[in-house]
Amino acid sequence: MGDRCGEEVGHRLQLTPQMRTQDRGAGMPALEAQSKQTTMSDDIVLRVDHISKSYGPVRALEDVCIAIRRGTIHGLLGENGAGKSTLVGIISGQRAPTSGHIVMDGRPLDHVDIKTMEKAGVFLVHQEPMIVDNMSVAENLMMGLWPKRGVFIDRTALARQAVEMLADTGINPDVPAGRLDAVARRKLNILRAMFSGGKVIILDEPTASLTVEDRKALFAFMTRLRDGGATFIFISHYNDEILDICDAVSVLRDGRVAGGADTIEGMTSEQLTELVIGHEVTLFARDRDAAAARQDGPLALRLRDVSATALHVAALDLAAGEIVGFTGLPGAGAKELGRAMFGILPAAGTMTLAGGAPQGLPTSPRDALDQGIAFLSDDRRRDGAVGPLSIGDNIALSSLGARSRNGFVDQAAEDAVIDQYFRAMDIKSPGPTQAVDTLSGGNQQKVCLGRVLATKPRVLVVDEPTRGIDIAVKQDVLRILDALTGDGVAVILISSDTDELIRVADRVCVFENGGIHETLRGAELTLARLRGSSQA
Numbered sequence: 069m070g071d072r073c074g075e076e077v078g079h080r081l082q083l084t085p086q087m088r089t090q091d092r093g094a095g096m097p098a099l100e101a102q103s104k105q106t107t108m109s110d111d112i113v114l115r116v117d118h119i120s121k122s123y124g125p126v127r128a129l130e131d132v133c134i135a136i137r138r139g140t141i142h143g144l145l146g147e148n149g150a151g152k153s154t155l156v157g158i159i160s161g162q163r164a165p166t167s168g169h170i171v172m173d174g175r176p177l178d179h180v181d182i183k184t185m186e187k188a189g190v191f192l193v194h195q196e197p198m199i200v201d202n203m204s205v206a207e208n209l210m211m212g213l214w215p216k217r218g219v220f221i222d223r224t225a226l227a228r229q230a231v232e233m234l235a236d237t238g239i240n241p242d243v244p245a246g247r248l249d250a251v252a253r254r255k256l257n258i259l260r261a262m263f264s265g266g267k268v269i270i271l272d273e274p275t276a277s278l279t280v281e282d283r284k285a286l287f288a289f290m291t292r293l294r295d296g297g298a299t300f301i302f303i304s305h306y307n308d309e310i311l312d313i314c315d316a317v318s319v320l321r322d323g324r325v326a327g328g329a330d331t332i333e334g335m336t337s338e339q340l341t342e343l344v345i346g347h348e349v350t351l352f353a354r355d356r357d358a359a360a361a362r363q364d365g366p367l368a369l370r371l372r373d374v375s376a377t378a379l380h381v382a383a384l385d386l387a388a389g390e391i392v393g394f395t396g397l398p399g400a401g402a403k404e405l406g407r408a409m410f411g412i413l414p415a416a417g418t419m420t421l422a423g424g425a426p427q428g429l430p431t432s433p434r435d436a437l438d439q440g441i442a443f444l445s446d447d448r449r450r451d452g453a454v455g456p457l458s459i460g461d462n463i464a465l466s467s468l469g470a471r472s473r474n475g476f477v478d479q480a481a482e483d484a485v486i487d488q489y490f491r492a493m494d495i496k497s498p499g500p501t502q503a504v505d506t507l508s509g510g511n512q513q514k515v516c517l518g519r520v521l522a523t524k525p526r527v528l529v530v531d532e533p534t535r536g537i538d539i540a541v542k543q544d545v546l547r548i549l550d551a552l553t554g555d556g557v558a559v560i561l562i563s564s565d566t567d568e569l570i571r572v573a574d575r576v577c578v579f580e581n582g583g584i585h586e587t588l589r590g591a592e593l594t595l596a597r598l599r600g601s602s603q604a
Contacts, residue, residue, distance in 0.1 A: 113138040113299050114159070114190065114268050117176070119168035121154050123506070126498070128154040130323045132168070136268060141290060141300045143310040143332070145344050146320035147538035148510025149496050152303060155320065156270055159301070160192040161185030172267075189267030193257045193274065201246025206230035208245045209260050233259050237289070250398070251282045255289055262298065270301045275309060276535055287313045305538050307337040319343040345540055352543040353571040354391065354550050362390045362574055363589075367422055368558035369441075369527050371409075374417035374429065379404040379582045381417075386527065386560070388422065389553040393573030394562040395598070401579035403446070406529045406562050410436045410443035422526065437466065442525035444516055446532035446562070452516040455505030459497060460486040462504050462515050467522040489518035494544060510541035517548065528552065531562040546572050566598045 114136040121129040129151045136142045146152045157163035159170060161182040169176045172188045199208055206226055207214070215225035230241035237259070239252050248256065254274050261269050271290075275283045290300060290313060304310055310317055311332060318328040319340070327343045329335055341349055369386040379401050386392055394402035408415035411430035418426045421439060430436035436443065445451035453462050463486050464471075471481045490500045493514040497507060504515055513533065520528065530549065534542040549559050549572070563569050569576050575589035578601040588598060 111138045112136065112171075113173060115171040116155070116159065117169045117171050119155070119158060119165045119170070121151075121158065121163065122166045128323055129158075129165075132320070132323075132325055134318045134325065134328075136299060136301060137316065138267075138299050139294060139297050140315040141294050141302050141313055143314035143317035144301055144303045144320070145305075145307075145310060145317060145340060146326075147344055148508035148541050150320040150344075150508075150538075151323040152320055153508060154323075156192065156272065156301075156303065159185070159268075160190055160270055162192075186264065189265055190270070191261035191264060191266040191268070192270045192272065193254075193261055194272055198257065199245045199248070199253055201244060203245055204242055205234070205239055205245050205248065205256060206241040208256060209233060209241070209263060211260060213264060229263075233263055236292075249282075250278055251285045251289075254278075254286055258290075258293070262293070266298075268299045268301060270303070272303050273305070274302070275304065275306075283309075305542075307340045310340060311335065311337065321346055341539065344538065349539055349543070351571060352546045352550070354546075354574070356574075362553070363387050365389055367420070368556075369422075370420040370426075371429075372418045372420075372426075374405065374408060374415055376404065376408055376413050376415035379408065379413070379415065381405055381583055384577070384584065386558045388526075388556040388558055390575075391549065391553060391559045391561055391573050393569040393576035394560060394579060395564060395566070395569060395576060396579030396585070401582040401584075402562050402577075403531060404582070405579075406443065406531055406560060409441060409527075409529055409560075412443070437523050437525075440524070440526035442466075442520040442523050442528050444520050444528070444530040444533055446535060452519075453504045453512050456503060458501050459490060459495060459504055459507070459515050460500035463489045463500070463518045463522055466519050467524075470523075485522050489522055492521075493518040493548070510537035513537050513545065514541070517545065521548075521552070525557060527558045527560070529560045529562070532564065533561070534563075534565065534568060542568075566595060569598060570595055 112135050116132055116134040119129055119132045120127070132151070132155060144152055144156070154163065158165050158180060161180050161184055164180050170180055170185075171177070172190070177184060177188065200211070209230050210226060215222040215229065217225075227241065234241050237252075237255055239248070239255060245253070245256065258269055258271070274286060278286065290302075294300065294315075302310070302314055314332050316328070316330050317332055317335070317340070319326045321344065326346065365387040367385065368388040368390070371381060371384040374381040374384075378399065381401070394406065396402045404413055407413040408429055409419075411432040411434075414431070415429050417429055419429050420426045430439060430441065433443070454465065457465075464482050467485065468477065471478045471485070486500050495507075495511050495514050495518070497511065504512055507515070517530075517533065528549075533545050533549070537545070546568070549561065553559060561569065561573055570593060573593070575587055576593060576598060577584045578586050578588065578598070586601060588601065
């Protein structure tokens, strides 16, 4: 898929030797895929033509060639560090390639920047919807392109155009955008890009934090737009999403195109995983046989009568060395309890730590850290890493007070902490002096995890720690959490990934209406039971 960008309409499925030995009925044979090239439409709206990108001695992309057909949803897969972010940055005009070209509608673009790419019709829709909450949906939809009557906004024209654009979406153009649910906010961002002249819409992890039903609704919306001629580049870490929604797929590995297919029909999740990783991946699973013994271990944390806005938990005990999963629909209470435990959400109630007396919940994150409770947010961009700072500065940030005396930092002790967690997290980087905002999402998450672990917590609350990172790095993160429990750390894992909870948690608390609806453990903790409970 990439040796002759200028000559090929598309690219055929690249199969490893092991995959070629599989039953041809299980996947699309290479010859069949190749023959499809002669019958598929050659209407290529965007072509990545031998793109390479270097950062000093580091080669982020090497001779990448991808062709995107008009009116399709084209999946982009790859591990963190594979080059997806760099490639998307080039396609959207945020970065300039070291060599190669972007070709739009058959015309090579000599200069690549955001303005040029948007003028050409390429728009990036970020993972977190960019909405001005106190403005109306219609005003958000036409941001920067409001119809004018003289020097004033033409409200009549704005309303008319908004109604036309939002037809059949179920979105009221007159309500404040801040009142929209997660799916409607993503729809609004997509439509805004199209209203601005978007021909190719890049969707960066658009299903992050969505429920199963929300994801179905978003996919139905995307399919309808595609059938109307819209083109999407869909970035995801989930094979099932690629197989569900995409027409074609390209896989990056180590900055190169590892393979893909002009048509997704017939491909399997196993084939995609092997293309992404380059080898088979063993999913991490915690030793469940020891779960009962861990639950009977010494107390790490006891909560009683915890209450806040839309939250009430009568009782929860957490044993040292235990991993307890929290799950439920958005607003059901799982995230709220985690934030209350870290002093982010003001809450009443009592908390008892190992060897201590009952006391109130932490009143601030500093209060929580001082008591040995650490928290990893689900939003690493907003609450996690400080992008311009180095890896080392980020790792040291939350535990800085432990190495400071009279306003001075013990530099030797700080260097030792940085080195310890840089190595322990297995961060893919030349060294800890590299800026965090140049790292892939998975490596940024490892930096954030290293930062909270450097505080030496007794209780660790992690909120969606594997969201938006690739499958191999997910296993690394889960292994790190498992290893922590061997030192007696109690872990609360807040996750919407039911498969992950089944493999990692000793028991799972399902939240509903602000409280713990049920707790699943042992034989009760099955995928079918958990999905039925958490999505109820």
